Amino acid sequence: xxxxxxxxxxxxxxxxxxxxxxxxxxxxxxxxxxxxxxxxxxxxxxxxxxxxxxxxxxxxxxxxxxxxxxxxxxxxxxxxxxxxxxxxxxxxxxxxxxxxxxxxxxxxxxxxx
Amino acid sequence: xxxxxxxxxxxxxxxxxxxxxxxxxxxxxxxxxxxxxxxxxxxxxxxxxxxxxxxxxxxxxxxxxxxxxxxxxxxxxxxxxxxxxxxxxxxxxxxxxxxxxxxxxxxxxx
Numbered sequence: 169x170x171x172x173x174x175x176x177x178x179x180x181x182x183x184x185x186x187x188x189x190x191x192x193x194x195x196x197x198x199x200x201x202x203x204x205x206x207x208x209x210x211x212x213x214x215x216x217x218x219x220x221x222x223x224x225x226x227x228x229x230x231x232x233x234x235x236x237x238x239x240x241x242x243x244x245x246x247x248x249x250x251x252x253x254x255x256x257x258x259x260x261x262x263x264x265x266x267x268x269x270x271x272x273x274x275x276x277x278x279x280x281x
Numbered sequence: 282x283x284x285x286x287x288x289x290x291x292x293x294x295x296x297x298x299x300x301x302x303x304x305x306x307x308x309x310x311x312x313x314x315x316x317x318x319x320x321x322x323x324x325x326x327x328x329x330x331x332x333x334x335x336x337x338x339x340x341x342x343x344x345x346x347x348x349x350x351x352x353x354x355x356x357x358x359x360x361x362x363x364x365x366x367x368x369x370x371x372x373x374x375x376x377x378x379x380x381x382x383x384x385x386x387x388x389x390x391x
Contacts, residue, residue, distance in 0.1 A: 199377060211325070211368075211381035224378060259324050266377030267313045272324030 174260050174273035181280055186248040189276045192241055193262030201270065202235055202245050203259040211259075217243065250280045285369045290386045293359050301354040301385055303369030308349050311373040316343065316354045317381075318365040325368065325381070328354065364389045 173192040181187050193200050201216040215225040220237045228235070232251070237243040247254055257277050263270035286304040293299040305314065316328040329336055329343045331352075336343040342355040356363055368384040 201379060203381075210383055211319075213378055213380055216378060218377075261324070261379070263377070266372055266374045267315075267330065269327040269330070270317075270379055272326065275324050 172260055172262050172271050172273035174258075174276050176276060177274065178277045179279070181250055181278070183251055183280055184249045185280075186246065187250045187254075187278060187280075189245040189258050189260075189278070191243045191245070191260030191273060193243070193260070194271055195241065197262035197264050197271075198240070199263045199265065199270075200237060200243050201261040201263075202243070203261065204256045205259065205275075206256045214245070247278075250278075252280045255279050285371060285382055287367070287369055287382065287385045289383065290388065292388045292390055293356075294390050295361060296358055299356040299359045299363070299387065301356075301367050301369075301387065302351065303353070304351045305369070305371055306350045308371060309373065311375070312371040313373060314343065314345060314349075314352050315370045315372060315379070316341070317368045317370065317379075319368070319384075320362075320365045328367070359387075359389050361389050361391060363387065 175190045198219050202214040203211050205211045214227045215235045216223055217237045233247055235245045257275045259272050259275045261270045261272040313330055313332050315330040317325045318328050319325045329338050329341050331343045331345055344353045366384040366386050368381050370379055
């Protein structure tokens with residue numbers, strides 16, 4: 169397996185534009201996590217899914233952020249409209265269960281200018 | 282959620298053993314102790330996890346106190362590639378959220 173795949177690796181966009189980040193989890197994993205990392209706030213859990221269902225989205229900062237998991241092999245994190253303070257590295261991770269190893273993607277570095 | 286406490290930073294000499302502590306005094310009986318690390322410019326990676334007994338794998342060892350209120354990640358022979366931020370995290374079957382704290386930044390001195 170190629171691991172967790174995120175795209176794009178880098179994204180530069182203008183304030184107000186819509187941004188969509190994509191994640192392909194490891195096949196067979198039933199849990200998927202979205203994180204955001206900044207120097208100021210560290211690694212923050214935004215949302216996690218289990219069997220394609222959002223279980224906890226308490227970390228989603230505001231209504232501008234939304235996440236979907238239409239099937240077991242694909243998830244998106246959308247920001248609309250984007251703001252400069254959304255600039256961060258966004259990580260996706262997947263795992264096979266609550267006490268098993270989670271695998272992280274390489275991240276998407278988002279810059280909003 | 283049970284909380285973990287780690288030192289902000291540690292230093293160790295190359296090729297020496299490293300002991301990274303973690304306090305989790307409010308741990309519940311069903312909480313598993315996980316360790317992840319994040320190398321520079323990479324996503325976090327799994328290191329090891331355990332429940333009650335000490336655990337060993339190819340990367341490290343995990344020593345869990347008898348009362349489970351603390352644990353220690355042991356790198357037996359540190360290399361420069363082990364320089365990273367190490368995170369101690371608790372999860373259980375009812376709450377699988379991996380919530381990262383500030384971790385311990387490990388610096389390896391050549």
